[in-house]
Amino acid sequence: MPKAILYDSTLCIGCRACEGACAERWGLPYNDKIAAEETISAHKLTTIVTHGDHFCRRLCMNCLQPACASVCPVGALQKTALGPVTYDAAKCIGCRYCMQACPFQVPTYEWSSRLPRMRKCDMCSVRQSAGKLTACAEICPTGATSNGERDALIAEARTRLAAKPDQYYQKIYGLSEVGGTSVFFLSAVPFEQIGLRMNLPRESMPMLTWRVLELLPDVVSTGSVLLGGIWWITNRRAEVARKEGPRK
Amino acid sequence: MTARFQKVVPKITVWRAIFAAILLSGAYATYLRIFYGLGGSTNLSDKFPWGLWIGFDVMCGVGLAAGGFTLVAMVHIFNIKQYRPVLRPAILTAFLGYLLVTLGLLYDVGRPDRMWHPLVMWNPHSVMFEVAWCVTLYSTVLFLEFLPIVFERFGLHKPLEWIHRISVPMMILGVLLSTLHQSSLGTLFLIVPEKLYPLWYTPILPLLFFVSAIGVGLAMTIFESWHSSRAFGRALELPLLASIARVLAVVMSVYLWIRFLDLLHRDAFGLLLRNRTETWLFLLEIALALVPTALLYQSRIRRNPAALYFCSVMVVFSFIANRLNVGITGLEAGSGTHYIPKWSEIAVTLSLVAVGFAIFRVIGEHFPVFEAHSAQPELVRTEEREVDPLAVG
Ligand code: SF4
Numbered sequence: 001m002p003k004a005i006l007y008d009s010t011l012c013i014g015c016r017a018c019e020g021a022c023a024e025r026w027g028l029p030y031n032d033k034i035a036a037e038e039t040i041s042a043h044k045l046t047t048i049v050t051h052g053d054h055f056c057r058r059l060c061m062n063c064l065q066p067a068c069a070s071v072c073p074v075g076a077l078q079k080t081a082l083g084p085v086t087y088d089a090a091k092c093i094g095c096r097y098c099m100q101a102c103p104f105q106v107p108t109y110e111w112s113s114r115l116p117r118m119r120k121c122d123m124c125s126v127r128q129s130a131g132k133l134t135a136c137a138e139i140c141p142t143g144a145t146s147n148g149e150r151d152a153l154i155a156e157a158r159t160r161l162a163a164k165p166d167q168y169y170q171k172i173y174g175l176s177e178v179g180g181t182s183v184f185f186l187s188a189v190p191f192e193q194i195g196l197r198m199n200l201p202r203e204s205m206p207m208l209t210w211r212v213l214e215l216l217p218d219v220v221s222t223g224s225v226l227l228g229g230i231w232w233i234t235n236r237r238a239e240v241a242r243k244e245g246p247r248k
Numbered sequence: 249m250t251a252r253f254q255k256v257v258p259k260i261t262v263w264r265a266i267f268a269a270i271l272l273s274g275a276y277a278t279y280l281r282i283f284y285g286l287g288g289s290t291n292l293s294d295k296f297p298w299g300l301w302i303g304f305d306v307m308c309g310v311g312l313a314a315g316g317f318t319l320v321a322m323v324h325i326f327n328i329k330q331y332r333p334v335l336r337p338a339i340l341t342a343f344l345g346y347l348l349v350t351l352g353l354l355y356d357v358g359r360p361d362r363m364w365h366p367l368v369m370w371n372p373h374s375v376m377f378e379v380a381w382c383v384t385l386y387s388t389v390l391f392l393e394f395l396p397i398v399f400e401r402f403g404l405h406k407p408l409e410w411i412h413r414i415s416v417p418m419m420i421l422g423v424l425l426s427t428l429h430q431s432s433l434g435t436l437f438l439i440v441p442e443k444l445y446p447l448w449y450t451p452i453l454p455l456l457f458f459v460s461a462i463g464v465g466l467a468m469t470i471f472e473s474w475h476s477s478r479a480f481g482r483a484l485e486l487p488l489l490a491s492i493a494r495v496l497a498v499v500m501s502v503y504l505w506i507r508f509l510d511l512l513h514r515d516a517f518g519l520l521l522r523n524r525t526e527t528w529l530f531l532l533e534i535a536l537a538l539v540p541t542a543l544l545y546q547s548r549i550r551r552n553p554a555a556l557y558f559c560s561v562m563v564v565f566s567f568i569a570n571r572l573n574v575g576i577t578g579l580e581a582g583s584g585t586h587y588i589p590k591w592s593e594i595a596v597t598l599s600l601v602a603v604g605f606a607i608f609r610v611i612g613e614h615f616p617v618f619e620a621h622s623a624q625p626e627l628v629r630t631e632e633r634e635v636d637p638l639a640v641g
């Protein structure tokens with residue numbers, strides 16, 4: 001069964017324990033200075049962002065139909081059956097199309113490295129395959145970040161919305177955005193107020209390019225016949241002209 | 249002759265100095281790129297991963313080289329032989345264009361040592377994968393199309409014959425590949441509906457990219473003929489260029505009409521009322537396309553070399569503006585950031601363009617690229633028929 005993460009902004013106290021656990025899981029440095037950076041980057045794959053009284057978390061949404069995986073020319077990014085979207089640094093050529101394509105602006109790049117890699121959260125793919133929780137969900141002291149089966153988490157989110165209708169904005173972010181994600185957000189206020197992007201298509205992003213790409217064999221075959229045919233016609237005319245030419 | 253030569257010398261020296269300065273700064277930028285990575289040589293960021301090297305070097309480079317496939321199709325497939333004299337320069341430009349695009353990519357890609365990966369690690373769902381294959385295959389085709397010029401230069405008749413035997417399928421393949429490639433550069437941006445400003449984001453981006461590439465290909469042909477006629481002291485084939493200008497006017501009209509319909513059907517005209525940078529950039533781009541198109545419908549303009557040149561330059565600029573808008577400026581607001589290229593990005597770009605001009609010149613001087621420099625066109629035509637069996641007219 002596919003896994004997911006549920007982040008409930010109303011329960012988050014901004015302790016940044018998830019940031020530290022994530023840094024440890026990736027072997028990245030973590031200190032007060034890095035904790036103060038409220039953006040994700042190649043050395044900080046998740047972050048808590050303060051929006052007035054509210055907190056929000058930024059991490060890879062591990063989309064059901066990830067734009068990043070569809071655009072990667074070498075297939076370095078893969079959506080696994082378990083839910084995580086994984087990255088194979090050995091394949092990556094560094095074209096950064098995944099960064100351009102990701103609707104959540106998640107992938108980051110090791111800009112100052114001579115042999116750079118793309119970096120992003122992969123929902124602790126390795127830990128989850130071993131049956132463990134993601135590092136962030138395991139450490140979260142309030143249950144603001146929880147990890148489990150996708151269906152169960154959706155049910156849990158609905159229960160929370162129904163139980164405290166006045167405390168929640170009555171929507172689950174991630175259910176239908178770009179065709180659904182594996183990370184859900186709950187919030188007390190409308191999502192744009194905690195910095196979540198709202199102008200996203202409801203359909204899967206890869207379809208946008210696939211609709212054109214799938215025409216490719218048709219274009220090539222029809223084009224060859226058409227161009228070949230035109231060549232044949234025009235040169236037949238030329239042949240005739242050449243045969244008749246000397247007689248004139 | 250000597251007087252003329254002396255007049256030319258100081259001019260060349262100034263140009264050479266500029267050329268050297270550009271190459272020097274390019275070399276330093278290259279050093280920065282290699283030793284300090286993309287971070288040390290560009291202003292790119294996590295929010296703005298593509299900059300000048302993609303927006304100009306790749307997107308404009310490929311487009312400016314579009315004259316190659318347009319003229320191959322016109323001359324060899326549609327059999328309009330009158331355009332023959334400008335075919336070879338166009339193929340040469342296309343070949344150089346692609347060479348420079350490949351070089352530009354070596355700078356831009358984070359791991360240039362892995363440039364070959366897409367050829368073995370496939371992902372047919374990726375537009376970038378298609379682009380990679382098209383660039384590789386089309387560069388090969390252009391190389392083969394360019395080979396006869398080399399063989400002729402060294403009088404190698406056997407390989408010349410062999411090349412001619414496969415030339416028809418090769419040309420068809422070439423035209424198809426560039427059709428795919430030109431349009432797929434537009435397809436690249438179909439995946440960013442939430443980022444690209446709606447004046448440019450449209451599901452028909454691939455079509456628009458294709459049609460505008462044909463337009464700029466023709467404009468570049470006029471542009472080059474004008475320059476090479478000055479550089480190599482050849483007479484300008486004015487009647488020929490005037491007739492290309494006619495085709496150009498029609499192609500640009502079709503292009504502008506499609507863009508009008510696109511805005512109409514997407515209900516996007518209201519956007520033009522907003523006082524935003526995007527609105528002005530869009531209007532600039534359209535004006536640069538509209539003015540030369542209108543002018544080229546007048547025979548007075550088409551018969552005036554300077555006016556013709558001016559019009560073709562405007563079309564080229566309109567094309568560049570469009571590619572930069574789609575690839576850079578139109579994405580800034582949606583990405584929530586600003587991007588201004590670093591000096592080193594500009595230095596590399598200018599160096600690549602300068603190297604392109606230089607190679608064109610050297611090849612133009614030493615290889616039979618320009619066919620019609622003889623004063624007796626009749627004679628040339630018969631000669632052509634001998635060396636090139638495809639030139640049956
Ligand atoms: S959020 Fe972005 S990086 Fe993460 S899976 Fe979705 S498209 Fe890929």
Ligand code: SF4
Binds near residue numbers: 074096
């Ligand atoms: S940067 Fe790497 S992972 Fe991202 S699309 Fe390019 S090759 Fe794939």
